[in-house]
Amino acid sequence: MAYTEEQLEKDLKNKKYEYGFYTDIESDKFPVGLNEDIVRAISAKKEEPEWMTEWRLEAFRNWVQMEEPEWANVHYEKPDFQNISYYSAPNSKPKYESLDEVDPKLLETFEKLGISLDEQKKLAGVAMDVVVDSVSVATSFKETLAEKGIIFCSISEAIQKYPELVKKYIGSVVPPKDNFYAALNSAVFSDGSFCYIPKGVRCPMELSTYFRINEAGTGQFERTLRIADESSYVSYLEGCTAPMRDENQLHAAVVELIALDNAEIKYSTVQNWFPGDEEGKGGVFNFVTKRGICEKNAKISWTQVETGSAVTWKYPSCILKGDNSVGEFYSIALTNHYQQADTGTKMVHIGKNTKSTIISKGISAGKSQNSYRGLVQINSRAHNARNFSQCDSLLMGNKCGAHTFPYIEAKNKTAQVEHEATTSKIGEDQIFYCNQRGIDEEKAIALIVNGFSKEVLNKLPMEFAVEAQKLLEISLEGSVG
Amino acid sequence: MLQIKNLHASVEGQAILKGINLEIKPGEVHAIMGPNGSGKSTLSSVIAGNEDYEVTDGDIIFERANISELSPDERAHRGIFLSFQYPVEIPGVSVTNFIKTSINQIRIARGQEEMPANEMLKKIKEKAELLEMDRKFLSRSLNEGFSGGEKKRNEIFQMAMLEPKLAILDETDSGLDIDALRVVSNGVNKLRSKDNAVLVITHYQRLLDYIVPDVVHVLMDGRIVKTGDKELAKELEERGYDWIKEELAASV
Numbered sequence: 001m002a003y004t005e006e007q008l009e010k011d012l013k014n015k016k017y018e019y020g021f022y023t024d025i026e027s028d029k030f031p032v033g034l035n036e037d038i039v040r041a042i043s044a045k046k047e048e049p050e051w052m053t054e055w056r057l058e059a060f061r062n063w064v065q066m067e068e069p070e071w072a073n074v075h076y077e078k079p080d081f082q083n084i085s086y087y088s089a090p091n092s093k094p095k096y097e098s099l100d101e102v103d104p105k106l107l108e109t110f111e112k113l114g115i116s117l118d119e120q121k122k123l124a125g126v127a128m129d130v131v132v133d134s135v136s137v138a139t140s141f142k143e144t145l146a147e148k149g150i151i152f153c154s155i156s157e158a159i160q161k162y163p164e165l166v167k168k169y170i171g172s173v174v175p176p177k178d179n180f181y182a183a184l185n186s187a188v189f190s191d192g193s194f195c196y197i198p199k200g201v202r203c204p205m206e207l208s209t210y211f212r213i214n215e216a217g218t219g220q221f222e223r224t225l226r227i228a229d230e231s232s233y234v235s236y237l238e239g240c241t242a243p244m245r246d247e248n249q250l251h252a253a254v255v256e257l258i259a260l261d262n263a264e265i266k267y268s269t270v271q272n273w274f275p276g277d278e279e280g281k282g283g284v285f286n287f288v289t290k291r292g293i294c295e296k297n298a299k300i301s302w303t304q305v306e307t308g309s310a311v312t313w314k315y316p317s318c319i320l321k322g323d324n325s326v327g328e329f330y331s332i333a334l335t336n337h338y339q340q341a342d343t344g345t346k347m348v349h350i351g352k353n354t355k356s357t358i359i360s361k362g363i364s365a366g367k368s369q370n371s372y373r374g375l376v377q378i379n380s381r382a383h384n385a386r387n388f389s390q391c392d393s394l395l396m397g398n399k400c401g402a403h404t405f406p407y408i409e410a411k412n413k414t415a416q417v418e419h420e421a422t423t424s425k426i427g428e429d430q431i432f433y434c435n436q437r438g439i440d441e442e443k444a445i446a447l448i449v450n451g452f453s454k455e456v457l458n459k460l461p462m463e464f465a466v467e468a469q470k471l472l473e474i475s476l477e478g479s480v481g
Numbered sequence: 482m483l484q485i486k487n488l489h490a491s492v493e494g495q496a497i498l499k500g501i502n503l504e505i506k507p508g509e510v511h512a513i514m515g516p517n518g519s520g521k522s523t524l525s526s527v528i529a530g531n532e533d534y535e536v537t538d539g540d541i542i543f544e545r546a547n548i549s550e551l552s553p554d555e556r557a558h559r560g561i562f563l564s565f566q567y568p569v570e571i572p573g574v575s576v577t578n579f580i581k582t583s584i585n586q587i588r589i590a591r592g593q594e595e596m597p598a599n600e601m602l603k604k605i606k607e608k609a610e611l612l613e614m615d616r617k618f619l620s621r622s623l624n625e626g627f628s629g630g631e632k633k634r635n636e637i638f639q640m641a642m643l644e645p646k647l648a649i650l651d652e653t654d655s656g657l658d659i660d661a662l663r664v665v666s667n668g669v670n671k672l673r674s675k676d677n678a679v680l681v682i683t684h685y686q687r688l689l690d691y692i693v694p695d696v697v698h699v700l701m702d703g704r705i706v707k708t709g710d711k712e713l714a715k716e717l718e719e720r721g722y723d724w725i726k727e728e729l730a731a732s733v
Contacts, residue, residue: 428533433569435553436529436562437579437639438587447582451573451622 030087036060039187042087046156046191049163059176059186066180069313072342073371073403076311079250079285086188086221150203150234151196155223158194165196169227173256173293173319181252181287181313185221189254192223197232197263206461208237222253228263228298235266237464249274249284251309257292257300261322264299265292268460270468273308275475280338280367283310290314296322296351303459305468306333306343307475315373317346320354320382327356330456332468334449334475335368335400344374344405349385349415358389361453364400365476371403378415386416393423394452396445396476424452446473482507482678483528483647488539490527497523499703500539505647508675512689512714513682515700516722521682522566524700525651528680529563530556543647558590562645564636566652571623576635577605579623580642587643608641612668629656637668644672649680654688666691686718699725 030038039060043053068078145152151162159166176186197203228234251273259265267290276283286309292300302316318327329345347356356376364370376387393402408417426448434444449472450457457465488501497520505511515521527534528541530553541549548556571579585595596604609619612634624632633653640648650669654662669679669692681692689697689711697714699707699722707713707725717725 427569430569430571432531432533432553433565433571434583436557436565437583437643438554438557438590439582440552440554440586443582443586447574447579448571451571454573 030085032085033082034060034084034086034188038086042188042190045087046159048156048159051163051167052159055171055176056187059183060188062177063180063183063187066183068180072313072373073369073405074311074313074340074342076285076340081184084250087190144204148201148204149198150201151194152207153194155189155192155194155225158225162194162196165227166194166225169256169258170223170225171256173258173291174254174289179289182254182289185223185252185254185289189221189223192225192253194225195234195236196227197229197234199229200231201229202232203234206235206237208239220249220251220253222251224253224255225258226256226265226267226292227258228260228265230260231262232260233264235268235461237268237270237461239270239272239464239467250287251284252287253289255288255290255316257290259292259294259298259300259325261296262298263295264301266301266303267292267316268303268464270305270460270464270471271308271312272471272475274310275308275335275339276310276337278337278366280310283339284308285310286312286314288314290316291319291346292317292327293319294322294325294327294351294354297324298322299326299328301328301330301459302345303330303456304332304343305456305460305471306331306341307471309341310339312339312341312343314341314343315345317348318356319348319350320356320385321350322354323351324353324355325351326354329356329358329360330459331359332361332363332453332456332472333370333372334363334472335365335370336475337366337368339366339368339370341369342371342373344372346375347377347387349376349378349382349387352381352383352385354382354385356385356387358387358391359455360389360391361456362391362393362402363396363449363452363472363476364393364402365396367399369401369403371405373405373407375407375409376417376419377408378410378412378417380411382412383414384416385412385414387418389417389419391419391421392452393421394449395423395425442477445476449473449476482544483680484540484542485528486540486542488524488527488541489537490523490534491537492523492534496537497534497703498527501700501703501705503698503705505678505680507646507678508673509696510673510679510681510692510694511696511698512694513680513698513700513705514684514686514714514717517684519700520703521700522651525563525649525680525682528556528649529553529561554586554590558587560646562640562643562648564633564640564648564650564653566655568624568627568632568636570625572625574623575620576623576638577619580605580639583639584642604642608638611641611671612638613664614638630658630661633657633665634661634668637665641668641672644677646677647680648672648677649682650692651682652684653681654683654685662688662691686714689714701725701729 036057039056040053043056174182176183195207257265257267273284273286294300300318304316306312316329320327327347333341333343335341344360345358358374360372362370362372372391378385389406391404395402402423404421406419410417426445430448431441431444450469457468460468483505485501485503488498490498501524513521523534527536530551536549540547543559581601588595614634653665657665681694694711697709697711698705706729
C-alpha cells in the first residue's frame, strides 16, 4: 500500500476536492428544527433508557440559555440551528453481519475513499467501526476484541448493553454545560463510538473509525467515549472525509477519554472535511470538544493532522489529575484558500510531577488564517509540574496569516514551563535550490512542508503517516503562485 | 556542450552581464575568475535558470538546444548542476531523503523508472565514502547547522549522485579548510570524464591546483576580458587583477 510518486502526481493534478462525491442512499431524516420534542424523538428513535433521555433534555435546557462563543479568531456566518435536521440514518438498518449485506452504493463510497472494508479486513490489525451519517453500519474484528474483553461498539449500542459504564463516564470529562457546542452535542448526538479496555489489557490492534457526513444540510453530532481501565493501553485512529456541498455543514463532536491509573491512550486524527472551494464557498464547520482525563501515572497522547473544514475550532486537551500523569499534544494544522482554523490544546496540571508536551505546526497558504491557542495551567498543588511547548508556523505567500495565543497560568512555584515559537516562510531560495535539483515547485513545497511537519508525522502510526503526508500535499495543491 | 552567445542579464533593472560569449566542450574544465562584483555568481545563476535575473539578450545553448526559456528544473533534468555558494537549509528533510527525491524526480522527467531502493542505497554509500562523509551525516536535516565545509561537501556529494553533464561550481572553495578542499576536489576529479564538463567559478587560484582547468577566463564588469590556460590563473594569483585593467585601458 506504499504511496508512489506517480500516485502523488496524479493526485496533484486533481485540483478539486477529491472526495467530493455524493452517495445517494435513502435516508431516514427528521424535519429541521430543534426543541424538546426533537430531543425526545432522537432518544426514542435510539430506544434509549429514561436516564439518557433526561440527560439529553438537561443538556438541551442548558444549551438554550447559552451563547455561541465568539472568542476564537474565526469569522463566519453563524449556523441557523433551527434550520438543521438533527437526525439522519441510512435506511438500510439493522447492522450487517457480513459485507455482502451492506448497501452496494455504500461500498462504492468506501471504494472511492480508498477504505474498502474488504481491504481493511485483510490489512493486519485494523478493526473498523464505520460511521456513515450517524449510524454504524458495519463492524469488524469484534470477536478478536471480545476475547480480550474489549468493548468496541457504537455509543447507541453501549447505552443499551453497558448502561452502567456509559452512565458513569459520559459527561464526566466534558460536562454537558461545558460549552455551547458540547451542550448541543449532548442534547442531540446521533451516534458515535464507544470503547472500553479492561484492566491490564493491551489492545492488540489499532482501532479506527471513519466518519463521514453524507446528507445535505444534516448536522453531525458524534459522541465518542473511550475508557482505558487501570494499566491498559489503546491506540485509536480516526479519519474523516466529507462530500462536496455548497451550504455549510455543521459538525460538533464531543470526544471524552478516560485513562485510569497507569493506563495509556493514544488518539490520532486525520481530518479532511470539505474545506470550501477556492473562493471560500461551502465547507464544513468543525466545532469540536475533545478532552481526556489522566488518573495516576496515566498518559494521554493526542495527535492530529487537520487539513479540512472551512472553520475549525478544536482544542484536544488533557486534565492531568493523577500524580505523575503525562499529557501530549502533537498537531499539524494546514489551512489554504479561505480556511480558518483556531486550534490548540489545554494542559491542566493538577497532580504532582505531571508532565505535558505540546508540539504544534501551523501551515498557512492562500488567504487562510491559522491560529494556535493553548493554555498551560499549573494548579497550586501540582508540585514539580513541567511543560514544554513548541509552536511553529510556516507561511506560504503573503495573503495568509499565522497567529499564536499561548496562555500560561502557573500557581505553583516549582513549575517549569517552557515555550518556544518560530515563524518561517517558504523562501524563493529554497524553491530555487530544489528546482535546481530537478524538483518542481509543487513537489518542492510538499518536501519542505513535510520536513516542517516531520516531528508530528513521526508520532502517527505508519499507515496513517503516509495518508497524512499525502493529504498535506493534496491540500496545498494550487497554493503556489 | 555549452555555448553562451552574447548573454546580457540584469537584476532589478541593473545590467550585470554585458555580453558573455563562452563555449565549453565535453571533457573540458573551464575556470572563471574575476574580482568581486564582476558577475561571476550571476553567470552561474543565469545558466541554472534563476528567475531573479532577467535575460535581456543572448542565448544559452546546451547540447544543441536553446535552453534560455526553460525553467530551472527542466534544465536540471537535462543534466545541468549548480553547486551553490550558499546552499539553503531545509529543516526536517534529511540529506538522504533530499537526494532520493532529486534523483527520482529527474528520472521521472526523463521518462525512466524510479531508482530501485537497493541501487539507491548502494550508490549513496559509495558516494558518501568518496566524500568521506559518515552515516550520521546522511540522516541530518539538509544544511541545517552544517559547517561551511559540510555544506560544500554535501553539494559535491549531490553532484556525485546526480552525475550531471555540466557541473557549475560556484565558489565551492570558499569556507573550506585545506583538508576539505582536498576531499571536495578529489570528488570532482573522480567525476571528470570525456563526456561531461565542469565550470569552476572562483576567486582564488588555490582550488585550481586541485581541479586543473583546461581554460581560464577572466570576468570583469560583466564581460570576459581575457582567456588563457592554467598559467593565467597563476599569474592572476601573483599579480592580482589591476594589470588586466591597465591592459584593457591601454587597448581602448
